[in-house]
Amino acid sequence: MSLGQGMPSVAGEGAVSRADQVTAASRLQSARKRQRVLATGLGLFVLLSTVRWLTDSPDLTSSGTVGTTLRLAVPIGLAALGGLWSERSGIVNIGLEGMMILGTWFGAWGAWQYGPWAGVAIGIAGGMAAGLLHALATVTFNVDHIISGVAIITLAGGIARYLSVEVYTDVPGGGATQSPRVEGVGTFDLPILSGGGLFGWHSPDVLGSLEEHHWLIVSDLAGVLRGATHNLSYLTLLAILLVPLTWWIMWRTVFGLRVRSCGEHPTAADSLGVPVNRMRYLALMISGGLAGLAGAFLAIEAASIYRQGQTQGRGFIGLAAMIFGNWLPLGAAAGAALFGFADALNLRDKSAVHALLLFVAVAALVYAAVQFRRGKRSTALVTGVLGLLAGLWFFTTDEVPVEFVQMTPYVVTLLVLAVATQRLRPPAHDGKPWRKGQVE
């Protein structure tokens, strides 16, 4: 490059224009890809709406389901973002679960002592402390990432249990395994669209009334939008905003580039003067903080109480959502939404779950047809058979056992992993030990 600057030669200009062509081509390619994703999403939504209409199960797209989905997806999504920060810097973080446990305990304790927002901050701090410990073990002492993560889960569980006995046992409403009830940070409705107040004026609930008509597609869209704007917790809003924020920091700032370079090729990053170890410490503290926030959300906002074992493995699920989303923020959020949706349907309406089978059947058959036209016979065969089975299941039964629905996101993640490993691209140096000055 420095050569080119001094010589305004034809060859140099040719190289520039070729580079431009390459960028233009890749832009066009990514624009096409974006269109395809958008079209697929739209198609699936129309299908879902049609299924809702045909089977008369409004809960598939009701604002209530969407609201519950959001509430259940937030802790998973935050954990997934936490995993993304850590793994993008090259450190595998199984310890998310433990960081989340500390988030639930310290979040609830802070909320009980100093109010909900202080609780959120203290919960984040609890997670960050565990993130720091993970960094100490994996970065400074070069301990295997998974071993350190498992140790952190054990330790965090012990700390939370001990502190509960020590702090909550003799408190009214508390006990050896739970805190007293705490207050949430509060919710709001969007004015006009979802009936929120505006300067003391009780605005109409436009989306709500649209939803009640059960019109094809229109009411479904209204339901989804209302679910995302009605009775929305401020913390949920914060969590949603953290997704684009993470993307922006990771892919649009120098700091993000440095963090990612540590995950791709730490020796190269080091040779360019990136302080790899410091970057990893920072990334792990952010990771722990996000997991802590996830825990604080569970305790303060979702349950209004700390309970032992509250996280129920959501840290692990977050990790799965991150992998499902190919180590990308929006993908991780989509993965979290999938897990949240399955849980939400289960909680709200069992018959809607049964209707979902029809949706799966049609979607799988369409996908099989597309794959067949592209010449991918075996993929087409497998998805086609799965689609037929789902259809058969729909028409021969009236109900799906709860456990199958709860299992679905895990099975889907497993299938995605098994089918799409070629397309998944983890950071190149993810999980490998590295010491400054080591020879590659």
Next chain:
Amino acid sequence: MQRLTIPLLRLAAPVAAVLFALTISGLVLWLSGSDPFHAFKLMWDFGTTEQSIASIVDRAVPLYLSGVAFAIAFKMGLFNIGVEGQYTVAALMAAFVGAAVELPPVLHVALILLVAMASGMLWGAIPGVLKVTRGVHEVITSIMLNNIATFVVSYLLANHFLDRSDETLNLQTKKIAPSGWFPELFDLGPNATINGIVLVALVIGVSYYVLIWRTRFGYDLRASGLNPLAARASGVAPGPMVVKGMMLSGAVAGLVGMPILLGFSHNYGLDFGTGLGFAGITVALLGRNNPVGIAVGALLLAFLDRSAQILDLEDIPKEIVVIMEGVIVLSVVIAYELVQRVIERQQRRMIAEEPPPAAPAATRQPLGAPA
């Protein structure tokens, strides 16, 4: 002299970690207003009674099996985080089959153990197959399968394996007939018997040692774990090795629930113990995957669990031992890492101090040196 210090250093790591954990938990106790020395003395006195020793051995057996299961996979560089799911599925299947058949005493027990091992093996094979055929990391698939196992088990339990004759409405399988129980074999005193299943753990421990360190298969397995490339170059096919390693690990994992099933509960219910899989990782780490080391780790954890029971009577939270366990794991892995660095440095110094080999070195290039 130098060669002696290396094993000593390796032994020093876990001892230092335990002492460090004692210090930390002592500090925690002191900060929350209890006398740590009093607490530790109470634990020691209670933990060394005859009844306690019997109970500790009983508690250590599932921990040991779980530790060995993890260690087998670890020896070939695989993380079997899925012991948890494998033993849950295996325990349910074994409980169901065990209650469904009628057989003479020894055969009955053998069949139950076999079903457990086969179920654990099959469930454990899935991450292995997915790793080999699709290149998915076994930790992720194991985590998914652990969760799937919980739902599969609760579905089967609630819909197909439920004991309908039970009137308490508890979700549990039918009781296994006494011919399928493991007897209490060792008597230490009043109320202090040890269940015979400790012998199964012994057999597993010895087989683990023989298989991994005394057979060609074990050599190949360890070689694949230490240096997959070199193992491949010497003719070990990595794919089948991974699947076999996971299946073996899963088979032993299947036994983890057996001490509870055959010696204590005799059926599978929702209150069947959980978390033994993760505890096994702790135990294996403590014991450095060594068959005797794992036993020491299992006994240590069992001792902490049992002896902590006395603390509640004195108003000291017994949960302090969970913190202690966490600190032990984390500090033991750090201590091993540090010791490893010291050993490496020492070995480098030893090589440097060795007199250079006489004549050939002058004429020939040393191996690996740039020409």
